[in-house]
Amino acid sequence: MSGFLSSSLARKYAMALSAFFLIFFLLMHVTINLLSVCSENAFNVASHFMGTNPLIQFAMQPILIIGVVFHFVMGFVLELKNKKAQGVKYFKDNGAANSTWMSRNMIYSGLAILAFIVLHFIDFWIPELKYKYVDVLPEDPNRYFHELQHKFENPLRVGAYIIAFVFLALHLLHGFQSAFQSMGLNNKYTKGFEKGAKAYAIVIPLLFIFIALFHHFNH
């Protein structure tokens, strides 16, 4: 890694900024998904807009993919570098005495989320691409809600979603407030950020879980 990302602090900012971006994306995603609980029509309108608007499709979507890939690749790079920096392992190491499980296992919660994203791509994104660009089926602005309901019929899929969102919550519980610290926002005036970040880490994954369960039991 050369240039700007050669310094450990630059990597820290890059990790935090990509995290903020992904956290913002999650908020948008959960908002649209929540529409599906309130109104079939509203969800279809929003999904149709997201699925056909050229700005979203050809500008925001690639940026999102780059953001996700960057955050993962950087996560792995950091993990490998840090393993190397530690050298010989301790015979006895009591990490629980001074740090949270979440903070010590970001790589594992991250891997679980990565596995989920792959599943999510196979579930939603690839069929969507096939619909639009391979089969070139006529655009039907009312198809989205039923597709969603259909996906959540399978209890195994719902189970996998719930597990993934528990890992997302664990990842965010450390990651979100950690991103503030990385950007230098930690002093006596910013304690509220930490609380807000922890609340977000719990509420957003719970909403996703609620939506999956809602559609599983109401179709």
Next chain:
Amino acid sequence: MNLTLKIWRQKGPNDKGQMVDYKVTDISEHMSFLEMMDVLNEQLVAKDEEPVAFDHDCREGICGMCSMYINGEAHGPDRGITTCQLHMRMFKDGETITIEPFRANAFPVIKDLVVDRMAFERIQQAGGFISVNTSGNTQDANAIPISKHAADDAMDAATCIGCGACVATCKNSSAMLFVSAKVSQYALLPQGQVEATDRVLNMVKQMDEEGFGNCTNTGACEVECPKGISLENIARMNREYLAASLKG
């Protein structure tokens, strides 16, 4: 108290090293941990065995030499103390205690529990100072107005004794708490402003070159630091470095 000790023994920098078991008897709970180590070494010498090498100097928590990883924690199970301030009353009679050197690639083992922490010195030399002409006409420091908050925070940062417990306890072997304390103590004071940009850039560069890991904000360093150096210092250094990088 009678104890079983599992201690890392390593003849020299290139020796592979291993954990070795020892028994010590009649340890008073009022002893400090280092006094217990002295008792063990006397027993070893009496048996014509090589005593365990460990670092120590002041034995009152100010020099930062007494690096030991005890029962999986830097400086052992107590808080806000160095190993020389750890008392045997923190342990139970009959307990097995593991004692290891501070681990990090940047802190190579010299012998047994003694590690080389010269990396910290080199980071200090890269920018942990202010250049003041002291040839007779030095200005009285009290002549420069400094806010109480800044003075207090700078003093808190300056209490870092360079012990390396932050690195030893960090799963990433990151030196951020140490370096941020050294950066902060000057960044908060008017005297530190002149060299502020170069200081943070050079010290971080040296930190990276020494092979310390990347901080992931686990916060373990703050908990294990004998001087209570706060993570707020790391956040301050993150701000300082960002500003310095933009300024160039």
